[in-house]
Amino acid sequence: MPLYTANLASKLPHRFGFTRTNASSLPNYAGLKPFFLFFPSTHVHNSSQNRICSSVPSSSSIMEGNKHVGPLISGPKSLSQELKVAVGAVQMACFLCQRVQSNLLTSNGQIQAKDDNSPVTVADWSVQAIISWILSKSFGSKNVSIVAEEDVQTLSKPGADRLLKAVVETVNECLCEAYRFGLEGPESTLCTSEVLEAISRCNSSGGPTGRFWTLDPVDGTLGFIRGDQYAVALALIEDGEVVLGVLGCPNYPMRKEWLCYSPRYHSIISKLSTATSESWDKGCVIYAQKGSGEAWMQPLIHANKKLVWPNSAISIHVSSIDDPALATFCEPVEKANSSHSFTAGLAHSVGLRNQPLRVYSMVKYAAIARGDAEIFMKFARAGYKEKIWDHAAGVVIIQEAGGVVTDARGCLLNFSNGMYLEGLDRGVIACAGANLHDKIIRAVDASWNSSCL
Numbered sequence: 204m205p206l207y208t209a210n211l212a213s214k215l216p217h218r219f220g221f222t223r224t225n226a227s228s229l230p231n232y233a234g235l236k237p238f239f240l241f242f243p244s245t246h247v248h249n250s251s252q253n254r255i256c257s258s259v260p261s262s263s264s265i266m267e268g269n270k271h272v273g274p275l276i277s278g279p280k281s282l283s284q285e286l287k288v289a290v291g292a293v294q295m296a297c298f299l300c301q302r303v304q305s306n307l308l309t310s311n312g313q314i315q316a317k318d319d320n321s322p323v324t325v326a327d328w329s330v331q332a333i334i335s336w337i338l339s340k341s342f343g344s345k346n347v348s349i350v351a352e353e354d355v356q357t358l359s360k361p362g363a364d365r366l367l368k369a370v371v372e373t374v375n376e377c378l379c380e381a382y383r384f385g386l387e388g389p390e391s392t393l394c395t396s397e398v399l400e401a402i403s404r405c406n407s408s409g410g411p412t413g414r415f416w417t418l419d420p421v422d423g424t425l426g427f428i429r430g431d432q433y434a435v436a437l438a439l440i441e442d443g444e445v446v447l448g449v450l451g452c453p454n455y456p457m458r459k460e461w462l463c464y465s466p467r468y469h470s471i472i473s474k475l476s477t478a479t480s481e482s483w484d485k486g487c488v489i490y491a492q493k494g495s496g497e498a499w500m501q502p503l504i505h506a507n508k509k510l511v512w513p514n515s516a517i518s519i520h521v522s523s524i525d526d527p528a529l530a531t532f533c534e535p536v537e538k539a540n541s542s543h544s545f546t547a548g549l550a551h552s553v554g555l556r557n558q559p560l561r562v563y564s565m566v567k568y569a570a571i572a573r574g575d576a577e578i579f580m581k582f583a584r585a586g587y588k589e590k591i592w593d594h595a596a597g598v599v600i601i602q603e604a605g606g607v608v609t610d611a612r613g614c615l616l617n618f619s620n621g622m623y624l625e626g627l628d629r630g631v632i633a634c635a636g637a638n639l640h641d642k643i644i645r646a647v648d649a650s651w652n653s654s655c656l
């Protein structure tokens with residue numbers, strides 16, 4: 204029986220597990236380039252694949268004084284400052300989520316249901332508050348527009364003061380560690396109204412022109428509550444195009460060998476990391492800038508460790524498998540969120556042989572980008588409108604890692620119409636390559652008419 208991740212999972216009714224079904228497609232961690240914020244030079248070798256980059260200056264990184272601030276981003280224009288702040292903010296948000304998740308079981312009342320019956324926790328609100336605050340601090344509140352999932356409606360209701368107090372405490376506990384993530388925190392703790400303001404200001408309407416951020420503070424809240432997979436998702440959209448994306452995946456280990464398969468639940472599992480205390484197996488942060496032709500992955504920073512892990516990045520790439528008989532596809536865990544029967548029929552008609560991996564959150568996008576799976580399919584029921592924050596970061600990361608993401612008709616997703624992916628036809632299909640993508644699109648067309656979706 205595979206080991207389970209953190210103690211939490213072993214106490215919870217829900218289990219999760221994943222790995223590729225054939226070891227031959229280990230992702231090729233081709234390049235090693237420093238990202239930013241170097242610490243005392245440390246050569247850290249991980250046992251199997253790669254040397255973690257040391258603080259040796261690399262010709263392909265941008266320097267500010269003697270600090271590396273990021274790989275040389277080609278593309279239309281460098282967004283290295285935006286990327287640096289976004290990665291640091293998501294790293295810090297992951298640290299916050301792990302803290303909240305660990306005492307989620309003990310402190311009741313930290314899980315609420317919103318009007319649409321979807322869950323929301325102290326972590327969702329707190330992450331939205333800290334990322335909103337950091338972006339405003341870094342770029343000036345007048346220059347920052349954010350389209351994010353959460354609002355203050357529940358927090359402002361009578362009787363919500365204990366919940367609100369928990370959010371304010373969580374936010375301040377985290378912001379006082381901001382320096383460990385290369386960020387500047389507040390001179391003094393934020394008061395309740397400042398925390399509420401940081402959350403509620405994330406109400407931009409988005410649109411086809413100008414620049415705005417889109418944030419899903421906890422994507423896969425259901426997975427988060429169950430000690431399973433979840434993601435912190437932040438993306439920057441300019442004139443309707445996603446120009447950078449960051450995915451924090453606290454329960455998705457850097458190293459594949461820390462993943463194992465839980466046949467019963469067909470999904471991701473990360474083994475109990477007893478073998479090493481390295482943060483390699485505690486989770487990862489994945490990011491990319493549009494047009495750079497590269498996607499990057501770095502380990503989670505553990506602020507409670509005396510030496511904050513050097514921010515080193517490994518370039519990742521989609522899998523080279525394009526034979527359906529060898530490919531693996533991911534889909535949402537909840538069949539209310541995507542038709543499992545439709546995808547099963549599709550998989551059969553395309554010739555997919557491996558069991559589906561059912562995974563919460565945009566960790567599915569991360570799995571494709573780093574080559575742990577080849578296809579992600581989601582077919583929500585008719586009438587459901589996909590939100591931009593549930594896809595933006597994952598889309599640009601897969602694209603820059605060499606993959607393709609479209610709707611079920613083969614059209615690119617449209618992020619220029621406010622909070623919804625307007626015009627999305629039938630479902631979302633992400634593939635490691637064009638061949639597989641083409642086969643899936645054809646199969647959707649052929650089977651759609653005979654399905655009753």
Ligand SMILES: Nc1ncnc2c1ncn2[C@@H]1O[C@H](COP(=O)(O)OS(=O)(=O)O)[C@@H](OP(=O)(O)O)[C@H]1O
Pocket residue numbers: 321352419421422423424425426534535536537538539540541562563564565583584587590593
């Ligand atoms: N009915 C329905 N249909 C389709 N999608 C829905 C639906 N309800 C919710 N959502 C959104 O799905 C997000 C969770 O995505 P997941 O990939 O984690 O789905 S699943 O939980 O694995 O089924 C989840 O994101 P979070 O709320 O951030 O967890 C929702 O935004």
Ligand SMILES: [Mg+2]
Pocket residue numbers: 321322352424
């Ligand atoms: Mg939600």
Ligand SMILES: [Mg+2]
Pocket residue numbers: 419421422423592593
């Ligand atoms: Mg979401």
Ligand SMILES: [Mg+2]
Pocket residue numbers: 327352419420421422423424
């Ligand atoms: Mg969410």
